[in-house]
Amino acid sequence: MKDSERRNLLLDTANRAAEYLASLDKRSVAPSADAIDRLASMLNEPLPARRSAPDDIIARLDEFGSPATIASAGGRYFGFVTGGALPASLAANWLAGAWDQNSFNTVSSPAIALFETAALRWVKEALTLPSSAEGAFVTGATMANFTCLAAARHRVLQDAGWDTDRNGLFGAPEVRVIVGAEVHATIFKVLSLLGLGRDRVVTVPADDQGRMRAELLPAIERPTIVCIQAGNVNSGAFDPATEIIAYAKAAGAWVHVDGAFGLWARASSALAPLAAGFEQADSWATDAHKWLNVPYDCGVALVREPNDLRQAMSISGAYLLASEQQRDAIDYAPDSSRRARAVDIWAALKSLGREGLAELVDQNCRQAKTLAEELRRNGVEILNEVVLNQVVVGFGSEDKTKRIIASIQASGECWCGGTNWQGQPAMRVSISSWATTDADIERTCRAITTAYRNS
Ligand SMILES: *Cc1c(COP(=O)(O)O)cnc(C)c1O
Numbered sequence: 306m307k308d309s310e311r312r313n314l315l316l317d318t319a320n321r322a323a324e325y326l327a328s329l330d331k332r333s334v335a336p337s338a339d340a341i342d343r344l345a346s347m348l349n350e351p352l353p354a355r356r357s358a359p360d361d362i363i364a365r366l367d368e369f370g371s372p373a374t375i376a377s378a379g380g381r382y383f384g385f386v387t388g389g390a391l392p393a394s395l396a397a398n399w400l401a402g403a404w405d406q407n408s409f410n411t412v413s414s415p416a417i418a419l420f421e422t423a424a425l426r427w428v429k430e431a432l433t434l435p436s437s438a439e440g441a442f443v444t445g446a447t448m449a450n451f452t453c454l455a456a457a458r459h460r461v462l463q464d465a466g467w468d469t470d471r472n473g474l475f476g477a478p479e480v481r482v483i484v485g486a487e488v489h490a491t492i493f494k495v496l497s498l499l500g501l502g503r504d505r506v507v508t509v510p511a512d513d514q515g516r517m518r519a520e521l522l523p524a525i526e527r528p529t530i531v532c533i534q535a536g537n538v539n540s541g542a543f544d545p546a547t548e549i550i551a552y553a554k555a556a557g558a559w560v561h562v563d564g565a566f567g568l569w570a571r572a573s574s575a576l577a578p579l580a581a582g583f584e585q586a587d588s589w590a591t592d593a594h595k596w597l598n599v600p601y602d603c604g605v606a607l608v609r610e611p612n613d614l615r616q617a618m619s620i621s622g623a624y625l626l627a628s629e630q631q632r633d634a635i636d637y638a639p640d641s642s643r644r645a646r647a648v649d650i651w652a653a654l655k656s657l658g659r660e661g662l663a664e665l666v667d668q669n670c671r672q673a674k675t676l677a678e679e680l681r682r683n684g685v686e687i688l689n690e691v692v693l694n695q696v697v698v699g700f701g702s703e704d705k706t707k708r709i710i711a712s713i714q715a716s717g718e719c720w721c722g723g724t725n726w727q728g729q730p731a732m733r734v735s736i737s738s739w740a741t742t743d744a745d746i747e748r749t750c751r752a753i754t755t756a757y758r759n760s
Contacts, residue, residue, distance in 0.1 A: 380741040391739055401648040408442075408643045442643070453607070456608045458501065483558075487537055522549065538733075543580055572666055596669075599650055666694075672743065718752035
């Protein structure tokens with residue numbers, strides 16, 4: 306391919322992407338069934354025998370792929386906890402794609418090694434976490450939880466005289482894992498991956514907002530890992546970190562924080578008090594693709610003591626000392642070859658600055674409050690205390706809830722998904738995108754109210 310052809314291909318792609326993003330406000334948030342069918346038929350083709358022209362491929366991708374997407378990059382997608390993609394971060398992601406760097410160590414890409422160090426420093430500053438903590442850029446909070454809990458497993462067993470890295474868990478002292486009743490489902494998956502078992506956890510009851518009840522923590526003996534949560538995936542509530550961490554650490558336990566989106570409250574001076582105390586933990590998992598609005602996929606694992614992470618992750622085994630000259634990502638991350646996620650994070654934080662980040666978080670929380678108030682005024686029941694960016698809406702019976710959610714999704718006006726809140730079927734609205742305007746919130750409120758009244 307000639308340089309000029311390649312240039313045209315990339316420019317054409319950029320134009321198509323810009324058109325796509327500009328179209329989101331006018332189209333249905335959910336794709337039509339027809340768009341999905343058309344994509345499925347297009348893809349129903351055996352592996353082609355011959356080459357295809359790159360510009361035809363992109364044209365096909367745009368013609369069949371774009372209409373079949375969920376408009377989650379727009380302002381009216383409130384499913385799961387998703388977040389959009391800041392323009393600077395999206396563009397940085399493209400440029401880094403062109404660089405095609407392998408980020409596994411400093412020799413494979415000295416540039417990305419520098420971006421990693423810088424992005425890690427900024428993430429810690431933004432979240433006001435200890436500046437000496439080490440970290441890894443991973444696919445998301447699930448892998449960040451995995452990475453942190455692998456470090457925790459290593460440390461608590463080493464303190465008990467057991468070398469997990471050499472010997473695995475066969476014959477190891479039992480590690481007790483304490484979680485709250487509202488722990489995120491991905492923690493269970495991670496515990497099973499780590500050989501700690503989903504069903505062996507000790508579960509501490511939660512209150513009506515999903516917060517772990519610190520006064521019900523059991524007596525702790527070593528080796529123990531306590532998993533707490535900054536930001537319940539439904540209500541947005543925070544576990545009482547100060548009390549739990551003081552108690553757990555006095556007993557020698559490791560405290561891990563799942564803060565996929567909630568930890569970002571610490572970037573706002575107005576909201577930081579909600580997330581106070583979490584800085585005392587031993588490890589933190591968070592997402593960049595949620596509230597920081599970095600493109601998928603992007604998560605960050607942070608561990609207070611660099612050696613705990615290094616010994617659990619190092620490719621050369623736990624026996625070599627860290628090089629004093631350079632930091633190699635492969636010694637801190639579960640993966641080896643990786644894309645340059647740090648570039649997207651660096652660009653997002655550079656584009657927002659402290660001020661922009663605080664405004665993003667504040668704005669989404671204000672929008673959540675407004676939406677909840679307006680819905681309440683229209684007779685819709687709100688089931689949670691709206692303290693952050695999450696609104697849990699109650700419509701009554703399971704059948705009715707399903708019907709109303711389906712009708713909201715079918716309206717194309719916005720997209721919210723179902724959940725279960727305190728044993729009750731509910732709808733969750735998660736406001737986590739820079740692209741959500743106040744007009745989007747008004748439109749969403751109308752769509753929800755209409756579906757509710759017509760039910
Ligand atoms: C989203 C979320 C996760 C999982 O994050 P992924 O990025 O999907 O891996 C874990 N914990 C909480 C609290 C979450 O909100």
